Amino acid sequence: MTESSKSNNTAFNTEDVAPKTSWAQALRIYVQPTSLRMLALGFSAGLPPLLVLGTLSFWLREADIDRTTIGFLSWVGLAYAFKWVWSPLVDRLPLPVMNRLLGRRRSWLLFAQLVIAAGLLGMSFMDPKQSLQALVICAVVVAFGSATQDIALDAYRIESAKLDDQAALAASYQSGYRLAMIWAGAGVLWVASKVQGGGAGYVLHAWHVAYSVMASSMLVGMCTVLLSPEPLARPMAPARNAQEWIKGALVAPFADFIRRYRWQALLLLALIGLYRVSDVVMGIMANPFYVDMGYTKDEVAAVSKVFGVIMTLLGAFVGGTMAARWGVMRILMLGAVLSACTNVLFAWLSTRGHDLTALIWVISADNLAGGIASAAFIAYLSGLTNVQYSATQYALFSSMMNLAPKWLAGFSGAFVDSYGYQAFFHTTAMMGVPVLLLIYLVSRVKMDANA
Numbered sequence: 001m002t003e004s005s006k007s008n009n010t011a012f013n014t015e016d017v018a019p020k021t022s023w024a025q026a027l028r029i030y031v032q033p034t035s036l037r038m039l040a041l042g043f044s045a046g047l048p049p050l051l052v053l054g055t056l057s058f059w060l061r062e063a064d065i066d067r068t069t070i071g072f073l074s075w076v077g078l079a080y081a082f083k084w085v086w087s088p089l090v091d092r093l094p095l096p097v098m099n100r101l102l103g104r105r106r107s108w109l110l111f112a113q114l115v116i117a118a119g120l121l122g123m124s125f126m127d128p129k130q131s132l133q134a135l136v137i138c139a140v141v142v143a144f145g146s147a148t149q150d151i152a153l154d155a156y157r158i159e160s161a162k163l164d165d166q167a168a169l170a171a172s173y174q175s176g177y178r179l180a181m182i183w184a185g186a187g188v189l190w191v192a193s194k195v196q197g198g199g200a201g202y203v204l205h206a207w208h209v210a211y212s213v214m215a216s217s218m219l220v221g222m223c224t225v226l227l228s229p230e231p232l233a234r235p236m237a238p239a240r241n242a243q244e245w246i247k248g249a250l251v252a253p254f255a256d257f258i259r260r261y262r263w264q265a266l267l268l269l270a271l272i273g274l275y276r277v278s279d280v281v282m283g284i285m286a287n288p289f290y291v292d293m294g295y296t297k298d299e300v301a302a303v304s305k306v307f308g309v310i311m312t313l314l315g316a317f318v319g320g321t322m323a324a325r326w327g328v329m330r331i332l333m334l335g336a337v338l339s340a341c342t343n344v345l346f347a348w349l350s351t352r353g354h355d356l357t358a359l360i361w362v363i364s365a366d367n368l369a370g371g372i373a374s375a376a377f378i379a380y381l382s383g384l385t386n387v388q389y390s391a392t393q394y395a396l397f398s399s400m401m402n403l404a405p406k407w408l409a410g411f412s413g414a415f416v417d418s419y420g421y422q423a424f425f426h427t428t429a430m431m432g433v434p435v436l437l438l439i440y441l442v443s444r445v446k447m448d449a450n451a
Contacts, residue, residue, distance in 0.1 A: 034160050035172040037228050041109075042176025043183075044221020045153055048116045048146035050184040051123075051214055052139040053077050058189070058287035058300070062202040063128045067288050071413025073136060074284045074406065079143035081403035083151055084396045088253070090151040103230030105159070108152035110225045115145030117218040124211035127204055149221075154394040158382055159231040170378035171320025174371065178312040186301035188214055193297040253393050256386050268384065271438040273400045275332075275377055278435075279339050279370060280405035282346065282428040284412045289346075289421055294354040303356065308363035315371020320379070322372075328380045333439045335373025340432025342366040347425035377401075 057070050090108050098107035119142035126135035157169055191210040196203035258265050290300045323331045345362045352358045381401075385393040416424050 035169060037224065038157055038160075038169050038172040039176040039179075040220060040224040041153055041156070041228075042173035043180040044113060044176075044218065044224065045146070045150060045173070046177030046180030047184050047214065047217055047221075048120070048142050048149075049077070049080070050181050051120060051188070051211070052142045052146075054283060054287055055185055055188050056139065057284065058291060058297075059207050060128055061288045061291040063204075064202075065128060065132070067285070067413035067417055069413065070288055071284060071416075072410050073139075074412070075410045076136065076139045076143050077402065077406045077409070079140065079147045080150070081399050081406055083147035084399040086148070087151045087396070090148060091155065091253075102225070105152055105156045106225050106228065106230050109149060109156065110222060112145045112149035112152060113218050113221045113225070116142055116149065117215050117222075119145060120211055120215035120218070124208050124215060129204075150398065151394075154398065156231060158385060158394065170382065171316045171375045174316035174320075174374050174378065175313050178316065178371065181312070182310075183217060184214060185304065187217075189297040189301040193301070253386075254396065257384075257393055257396070260386070267438070267442055269400055271435070271442055272381065272397050273404050274431075274435050274438060275336065276339075276373070276401060277405040277408065278343055278428045278432040279373075280402070281409045281412055281431065282343050282425060284409040285416055285421070285424065286346075288413070288416075289350070292421075293350075295356075295359070299356060299359075303359050304363050307360060308367040310367075311364045312367040312371040312374075315368040315373075316375045317371075318368075319372035319375030323376050323379050328376055328383065329439070329443055331372065331376035332380055333436070333443075335369065335376050336432060336435045336439060338369030339373050340429050340435075342369045343425050343429035343432070347422045347429070350421040350425060 053074060053076070057074070060070050060073070061067070094104055095107045095111060098111060101107070102110060119138050119140075122138035122141065123135060126138060128135050157173060160169070188210040191213050192203075192206040195206040195209045261268060286304075287300070290304065295303075319331055319335065322334075342362070342365050345365055349355070349358055349362045381394060381397045384397060412424065415427070
């Protein structure tokens with residue numbers, strides 16, 4: 001067993017024990033350069049997913065695209081679920097020229113960001129009523145670039161700090177991610193509203209301008225990559241032939257995970273695959289729900305995309321701090337409980353009509369819970385990886401996290417059309433119940449291992 005494998009096994013067996021850390025020490029990490037850098041890179045990561053999933057669904061619904069079609073188009077997000085397929089290339093293959101200038105991690109980050117910007121610019125020229133297929137192709141390009149950026153960024157984050165700091169870095173990353181969601185959610189709606197002169201209604205030119213602005217916003221990530229240091233390169237034995245390279249890049253990372261956790265790997269993968277299922281499935285129909293309930297772009301921007309995301313930032317900060325203080329598993333359970341419960345609040349909201357006050361309270365609770373759950377979950381996934389295969393293994397985990405939820409989310413529009421929003425939100429809340437059982441079982445397995 002390698003030294004890095006021992007380190008990861010230790011993290012797995014002891015992470016539920018509260019670290020001996022003062023509150024001042026737990027908070028100090030947030031002002032260090034590594035955390036601030038992760039804040040900016042988190043912004044770059046958080047910008048594209050919403051623009052090809054959540055915000056795009058608002059645009060499509062305003063353009064009178066039916067909910068069933070919108071639901072199936074959410075399968076664009078499956079690019080995130082299959083990023084493990086090309087993650088070994090990002091992990092080990094140097095990009096020509098760029099690798100010499102920037103290093104392996106930063107070169108892949110910049111390449112992915114350029115792809116994202118190009119795809120968003122392409123979307124800004126499309127009309128979903130006339131060229132829906134072309135719009136979807138551009139969205140797929142954005143999703144592919146975004147998934148690639150996630151692979152490189154997760155590896156960059158894991159390799160930039162020791163394990164004890166990963167919860168705080170996850171919180172910083174989530175904070176930047178959620179700030180991007182304000183801009184990719186509220187910002188795009190605000191820009192579109194201002195271009196069309198405010199009020200309700202659909203104006204195609206307004207969306208074109210808004211998506212052009214979003215494409216230029218990727219400059220934040222590009223500048224951060226250019227100004228950031230490359231993490232210390234991990235030594236890799238040179239491959240003598242293609243077979244040996246494939247074994248080291250594709251087989252070894254997965255074999256390492258199975259070897260370290262044995263039969264427990266199945267339990268861990270089940271938890272990873274289902275932890276965010278209730279939120280992901282519900283989230284696809286959130287923006288169509290707001291449109292159908294009569295909320296304007298300005299109202300959704302102010303409440304759902306600004307005030308709500310601020311609560312997510314608070315949740316990420318609280319979740320990261322509590323995880324550093326009390327251990328990841330306890331906060332993982334808390335986040336799962338809160339996430340399932342807040343979906344019930346959306347079912348209640350669906351009975352209120354156009355109630356702005358109720359929307360504020362529901363969005364606040366939902367985003368606070370989501371921030372806590374996300375910070376704990378990212379820290380948990382980071383603790384499972386072996387730094388020798390950080391990009392590939394983390395891509396496997398995050399792909400498992402997205403596969404089942406995003407596949408199920410494709411049927412969300414058809415479900416709403418058949419049974420209505422209230423039944424839909426209650427169903428997504430019930431999806432969180434098996435997650436609680438899995439967290440309990442993982443905790444028991446760890447206690448047995450310690451014994």
